[in-house]
Amino acid sequence: MTDFENVPVSAPTETQLGTALRRRTFLRVAGASAASAALVLAGCGKDAPEPVVPPDPNLITLQAGETGLLNYCFLFKQLQAAFYTKVVAAYPSDFTAADKTFFADLHDHEVVQRQALSFALGNNYLPPLPFVFTSFTLTTRAGVLAAAQQLEDLGVAALVGALPLFSTFQLRVLLAKMLSVEGRHAALVRDLASPGTFAGPDAVTAGLNRTLTPTAGIAATAAFTAPIVISVANLPTV
Amino acid sequence: MNFFQIIDQLAEVDADLLGRFDSRRAVFNALGTGAKRTAMAATPLFVSALFNKAYAGETGIKTDAKDVLNYALALELLEADFYAQLIAAGQIPAGTPAVAAINKIKTHEDQHVDLLAGAAGMGGTRTGGAVRANGGTPFSGIRFNASAIPNFGTSYDTQLLVAQVLEDTGVRAYKGRAPELLGTELLTVALKIHSMEARHAAHVRYMRYNRGVTTSKPWITVADSALPNPAGPAYKNGITPATAPTSFTYGGVTIALPPYAGPSPREDNTTQSGVDIRTQLGATYSADDAAASFDEYLQAAEVLDAMRAGGLVM
Structure with a gap:
């Protein structure tokens, strides 16, 4: 979960919301978004290997079907x-x-x-x-x-x-x-x-x-x- | 792999973000609680649980596109003639926006008839149209029986109420049969018309709202299902005869109707697929919100019943 370690984990204050939240949101979306794939990897637990970083963190590809x-x-x-x-x-x-x-x-x-x-x-x-x-x-x-x-x-x-x-x-x-x-x-x-x-x-x-x-x-x-x-x-x- | 670790992470994302983008924090405070966990643990696309109730078209019942389209045509003919009679009755307050609005809706209904039955050429004969293109003979001559409605010719408010009932019934009827249409093209056409019926219904309801019927919001709230006759049945369900008709005939043209699968949901329904919308989506919603957020379908046997549109056909 490398992505997540670089961002503040405590809740941002209201004044921080603009950029801090955006960034967190964005990273989380990106992290969770390689749709199921990243989540499945994340679900492997603390002992599991680091998940693969999505190639383009700005991109969310909706699932097929x-x-x-x-x-x-x-x-x-x-x-x-x-x-x-x-x-x-x-x-x-x-x-x-x-x-x-x-x-x-x-x-x-x-x-x-x-x-x-x-x-x-x-x-x-x-x-x-x-x-x-x-x-x-x-x-x-x-x-x-x-x-x-x-x-x-x-x-x-x-x-x-x-x-x-x-x-x-x-x-x-x-x-x-x-x-x-x-x-x-x-x-x-x-x-x-x-x-x-x-x-x-x-x-x-x-x-x-x-x-x-x-x-x-x-x-x-x-x-x-x-x-x-x-x-x-x-x-x-x- | 620990399934619940995934759920926890998703719940965290939810609680963190949704709470900030939605003033209704209460919605999301419930995330991570039993209800939401159950929701998240549900099978992806929990289709089987989504609808317990089967109705025509779902279980491989053979549906003829031409019959679905002709059924739609019957309703469009009824609506078109209804608006013709409403306009002819001369009760729309002159010089108000209502004149243009009713005329616009009438034009749309005529356009739907043209699309389904073919445009009328010289001498009034219709050729082409979606019903013929699919091998059917289009209905023609279906009229609105104004004598079934007391004071129809003299009461503008009654006329608007009937307009509302017909439009809302149209929405329910298209919803009841459009999903049967396979192939994107026909279904797309049906959905475009379905959306227009919804726009019409909303506008007519808003016209009534502006005439002082403040319970008449553009969407269907719980109270509509308790309206007295002749409006009420349009928002309820069920049929009058014990045995549902299997066909509908008018002017020598007969279409098959799908088997009746028991009463459809009423418009005051607050449960979708066994999920109580008021309490099981992570927050509490009013019955009006739960009912108005989803329009309900009606099966053909219900729409054509004498207590609904069927009783207005002449």
């Missing part, structure tokens, strides 16, 4: 839950009472869905990532709604694209149960931002929701996960 696909879906849930957690912790001053009620629900739904997918993944789940939301303006209602709209539309399109790649019927059902809730979220935050835009032309074409392949979906999350890069190269494509 449905485990990787489910982790891909899980990533969006992590992203959205982290976003709403930030929002509900400090609502913009121009948020209305109704806005707050809705966003509290949005937060809860995303956390519930994230936890459910984490549960479904057992011990194969993608470690939590330190998402970066600097591209958003979270101090104004308009900024928060624009951000929520981007993340929700992205979430719907990503699930539409990912769901057919699952071969297990039950997983398709589970994700479909979440997909429509995501569609409801997207419609609401759009309506809050600009009434009547629940199906705007940037999200819907000819009465059909947009779809994103995992390759396109992961590219759309890149700015939020940087410097960590997530590869979907091993995911099924048909």
Whole structure:
């Protein structure tokens, strides 16, 4: 566990959070991420040889097959839950009472869905990532709604694209149960931002929701996960 | 190899990081406790435990894509005609955003009909479409029976309630059958439409919210399953007759329906795959959160039952 010895093990103070936490997170993600491989090695115990250091510590390669696909879906849930957690912790001053009620629900739904997918993944789940939301303006209602709209539309399109790649019927059902809730979220935050835009032309074409392949979906999350890069190269494509 | 050492390390990562990124520390304080350990010790992709209940499509029941698509078409025709009648009734408050919203939804439903049944050419004859492409004869002429709803022609609020019920039923119906579709292309189309139904449902529910029905959030909370008729059954489960129909016929076109596997989950369901969402995910969530985070499916026999959409077909 060479990687871990070089970083502080005691909890960083709040003021240290920026860099210290980032670094720890990043290292831990990297350490835990060569997905199962590194973990299996780590599990060999104190007497076991040192684990192999991943070649590119910035790179997380999602597993092949449905485990990787489910982790891909899980990533969006992590992203959205982290976003709403930030929002509900400090609502913009121009948020209305109704806005707050809705966003509290949005937060809860995303956390519930994230936890459910984490549960479904057992011990194969993608470690939590330190998402970066600097591209958003979270101090104004308009900024928060624009951000929520981007993340929700992205979430719907990503699930539409990912769901057919699952071969297990039950997983398709589970994700479909979440997909429509995501569609409801997207419609609401759009309506809050600009009434009547629940199906705007940037999200819907000819009465059909947009779809994103995992390759396109992961590219759309890149700015939020940087410097960590997530590869979907091993995911099924048909 | 010590399995629990892995779990401990994962739990450590979790507790360390999640706690800082989520204000709900309580969620993660539970990490490492019995519940979470059990969760982590679960088989990867605990599929077998995930769903105890089998329903059509899961157990190798032969599903004809053309019948699934035609079933979807039947619902789209019903919705399209419903909105045509809603608009014709002239109750939408003039000069409000509702006019554009209802028209937009109507346009989407027409587009779904075109996609499934083929676009109408000169003389109104439809050609092409997904049902024909898969070897079926598309339904046509299915209408919304407004006389089944008291005051439909005069009460805008009633019209919106029926719109909500039809859209929410559409979401449940697509969810009930889309996963049967094999091959990414057809399933993708079905999911795109499914997502649109969800957007419509959310918007209509939000329209009702803005008209003072503050229990009508864009998502389905527990209270919806207790709504009086005619709305309530859309959020519940089960069928009226003892024996479920095995086919559905309209205008001389018949489709086979998958076998009915007993009542589907109700929308106030707070348990997924035997896991109580309220208490077993590492923290405590309200019943509304647990129910609203997952939309539930309905099987064809339930959707077409007289107490739901089936009772509105004319």
